[in-house]
Amino acid sequence: MSTPRTPDTVDIMIYAMSKEIKDNAITATGTLSPIPASACYLAKMTASPKAHLAILDSPDWPFEGELEELFNMMHRGKVDLFFLSGAQIDQQANTNLVAIGPHDSPKVRLPGGAGSPMVYLYSSRVVLFLRHQTARSLIKRVDFITGPGMGDIPERRGGPTRLYTDLAVFDFDPRQGLVLSTLNPGVDFEEVRNKTGFELERPADLKVTEIPPPEIMELIHGPVKEKVAAVYPLFAADL
Amino acid sequence: MLAGLRAGAAGLPFAPIRGFVGSDYLSVRPDIKSVEDPFGTGRILVVGPINADVCFLHGFCADENGDVLMDRLSDADLVAKGANLVIVSVEKKVPDLNRARTGSMRFLSGLHVDYLVEAPGGAWPTACPEKYGLDADCIRSYLEAFKQGKFKEWLDSFLEKEGPK
16 A cells, blocks of 8 residues: 655645535636646535536536636626635735736736636635745735725625635635634744735634545545646646 | 627627726726616726737638638637638638537638638647647747747747647
């Protein structure tokens, strides 16, 4: 028998995020989202076999065309969950995919927000993810609001509920914004605080994010890896 | 962008969009405007039409009519439908497409197409789904050359290469 593999940050994120996905509801992922896509496939193989998945660029994409049908369904309130990220995410859960620095003379021109300014308001739930949390990616205020996290927006149907990073899990509080919920295994509070660009409060009962059990690790590095390879071959090769 | 392309393809002056309220887009995008919904639901944002001067599109195959079978997972047909000049390249020209759509292909009517070119490997170094994948090494070499101001040298060596694997 082979030695069980030790879960790394990617495994921990995939397992934690898979628990967000619900049966009989639509969960969608966009571009450059290999961890959410893996979480979707894992959920489908475990707790949520009846989940409806729309994983962009996958062979099992359930629509004709690229994004139009998904966006239309989202307008109509039929999409339960979307996973979103940003080059910057701030305390108010605003995301930035447009520019670092001033918009008209940016330090870095980012790829652009695509559907996120709509998705953020119209998906029933938005779960944020950040592959590398640093004090420059998780900050006090984004340079350009691409997806608005907080604020009274009449047409908002849903909004952010949680943020998963390689270091921790944050809950979204409508008044305070992102608040620390759990630390990922092997990470201490000081490290998370140092790699957060805003003042972080230590919750009274700070727990540790659940570690993927061996049977989950086997799924992630077996059938999940196989499924995700059709969409993200380079990511899957490293998994 | 989808809404703008849709308006452009349909010859409409604008299209309403959802979302964007609360973002910083409204301060930097003059093509997004807020109007009163004439049906009385309140303010709504609209975008102007997108009509490309020229659309280059690569498909799987096409016939004499210019009818094209292209990737099912692409919305590029919308760009073609609103463009002023459409140039389609395909992996292969076939005698008669016969509108035989398979599950993984999308049909673009030849009525939208101005010029058709048979160009096997024409999507390279990007992917032509199910035919060949993205050539990551080639794109990396392009990015590197571009940074060093050596695009022309890169292009010359690219044109010497044999095409996608």
